[in-house]
Each structure stands twice: as C-alpha cells, then as structure tokens.
Amino acid sequence: MFRPGSPLPRTGSAHGGGADADAGTAAGAESVRRGQPRPEAEPDTRRPGAAERMRTLVESNASASLVIPGTDLGDPQWPGQGCCEARAVTGEGDVLLLVPAGSPAARAAAHARDGDLAAVMEITDVAPVAVPHRIRGRAEVAGWLTPVSGGERTACDRLLAERHPSGPFPGAAWTPLRLEVGEGWIGDLRGEGHVEPDEFAAASPDPLARHEAGLLQHLAAAHDDLLRGLCSLLGERQRACGAWEAVVPVALDRFGLRVRFRADGQSFDALFDFPRPVRNASGLRHAIRALFEAGSAP
Structure with a gap:
C-alpha cells in the first residue's frame, strides 16, 4: 500500500521549519517540547494510539x-x-x-x-x-x-x-x-x-469526535481572550505572549486541546493535556473550564 511522506505541511518559516510544544496539563505543568510530533514507539495511556x-x-x-x-x-x-x-x-x-x-x-x-x-x-x-x-x-x-x-x-x-x-x-x-x-x-x-x-x-472512536468541530469553531469565534490566556502555561515561551497575531484551537480529543500560536509567518502548536481523559460532553465542559481557569490564574 502506498504511504506518502509526512502528511502535514510543517508550520513555520518559508522552508517549512517549525516547532511543536506540549504545554502540560490544566493544572499548569510548564514543560515545552520542541520539534515535530514523533511517531509512537510504545503504547502511552496518556495519548490516543x-x-x-x-x-x-x-x-x-x-x-x-x-x-x-x-x-x-x-x-x-x-x-x-x-x-x-x-x-x-x-x-x-x-x-x-x-x-x-x-x-x-x-x-x-x-x-x-x-x-x-x-x-x-x-x-x-x-x-x-x-x-x-x-x-x-x-x-x-x-x-x-x-x-x-x-x-x-x-x-x-x-x-x-x-x-x-x-x-x-x-x-x-x-x-x-x-x-x-x-x-x-x-x-x-x-x-x-x-x-x-x-x-x-x-479500537473505539474518540467519544468527543462528534463535539470537536462545534467546540473549536465556538472557541475560535468567541473566546480569543481565553485562548490567549493559555499562553501563561507555556513556560519560557510565555514571555512572547503579547506578540502572537493569532491563537487558534486546531484539534481536540479526550486527552487534551491543541492550540496554534502564530506571528510573523512563524507558528507552533501547544498541546494542553486534560488532568485525565474525558469520557463525555459533561466531562469536557469541566476539563475546558479548568484549563481556562489555569490559564487566567495570577
């Protein structure tokens, strides 16, 4: 079966460079991982297989x-x-x-x-x-x-x-x-x-898949301030919070929310993990609320 190369255009410079950052959990973990997402080597219960x-x-x-x-x-x-x-x-x-x-x-x-x-x-x-x-x-x-x-x-x-x-x-x-x-x-x-x-x-499909599009569109249209607040969870990168031209939610699953930060043709993704995997819409509301509260905490 034919399998193409990297299926995603890399965000970043005109040459395709960029960075991907995992920005911990809603509790405020601040580790930042640079580089493109790595292929899975072993099952990880904190990530969808x-x-x-x-x-x-x-x-x-x-x-x-x-x-x-x-x-x-x-x-x-x-x-x-x-x-x-x-x-x-x-x-x-x-x-x-x-x-x-x-x-x-x-x-x-x-x-x-x-x-x-x-x-x-x-x-x-x-x-x-x-x-x-x-x-x-x-x-x-x-x-x-x-x-x-x-x-x-x-x-x-x-x-x-x-x-x-x-x-x-x-x-x-x-x-x-x-x-x-x-x-x-x-x-x-x-x-x-x-x-x-x-x-x-x-395998079972992600239980939040049916809610993903609507929630991402709602966040992008009505909650730019809350999304920008997540910048405070980015560790060393939070120093550049005011410089981001756009902060857009790009993906959601039961494990967390992925947000893309962009400015001057450069961009990177930050993955904000939920404290625990979410099982349903009710759990998603609590997880999202906790995540934004962590981002707005002084």
Missing part, C-alpha cells in the same frame, strides 16, 4: 475516496463517484461504504471474484477552523472490497442510516460495499502509526 485515531477518522465526516487499482475512477459520467458518500464500521471491524449505484466502484465490486478486489480508502482530515496548514492528517485503509447483498443488506442499511441520519439513505440510487480491512496507516498531529485489522476492530 494509532488504532483509536484511525478508527475515529474512519467514523468521522472527513472526506474519503476509494482507489481501486486497474479501475478508472475518473469517468466524467460519474463525477465524485470515487467518493464514499457515507461510511460506518461493523462490530467485526469491516468498513461499510455507500457509493453511487452504477458507478465504476460499484460495478468493479459487483464483477470481481469473491473477495478478490483490492482497494484503498484514503481519508483527509481538515481542521474545522480557518488556520494556515489546515490538513491535520491523512489515513489509508487497505483491504478487499465486496458488495453487500442478501440477508446482510438490511443490517447494513440500518447501520448506515443510524450513522448518517440526514442521508444519503440506502436505496436504489446507492450501493453499499464492504471493505474488509487488511492494514491501515495514519499520519496526523499526534504522529504516524501502522494499524493491524484486529487493532482497528478492537
């Missing part, structure tokens, strides 16, 4: 497309047909995809021998706020594509409808396909990682 991050991205609304070797997915008769209009993950860890009926992807799956059609789903994650270098990560899920039919169709339609209550709805205009996961790769703000099928099936 590669399988959790990939599962979160697969189940998100991030844009995704299919690549099927030997199939022309650029047919002008089917604009966008290489896209997966909806997707969901089964209990066994297979990925269900909804594609236009009659599209090259649907036809290729229908005419392939059972389980013989190799495919790669490519996902691009874009920050929901306006900020330079908005691509936060990319993932690739490689496996084997088969059409969903027979007794499985009803359960598949139900799962897709639950995941996408606003549509598109399974029906004559759409064909559900099943992607049996063979391997996966993710490269994002947390680092890079390979994911095995059993790891993907066993």
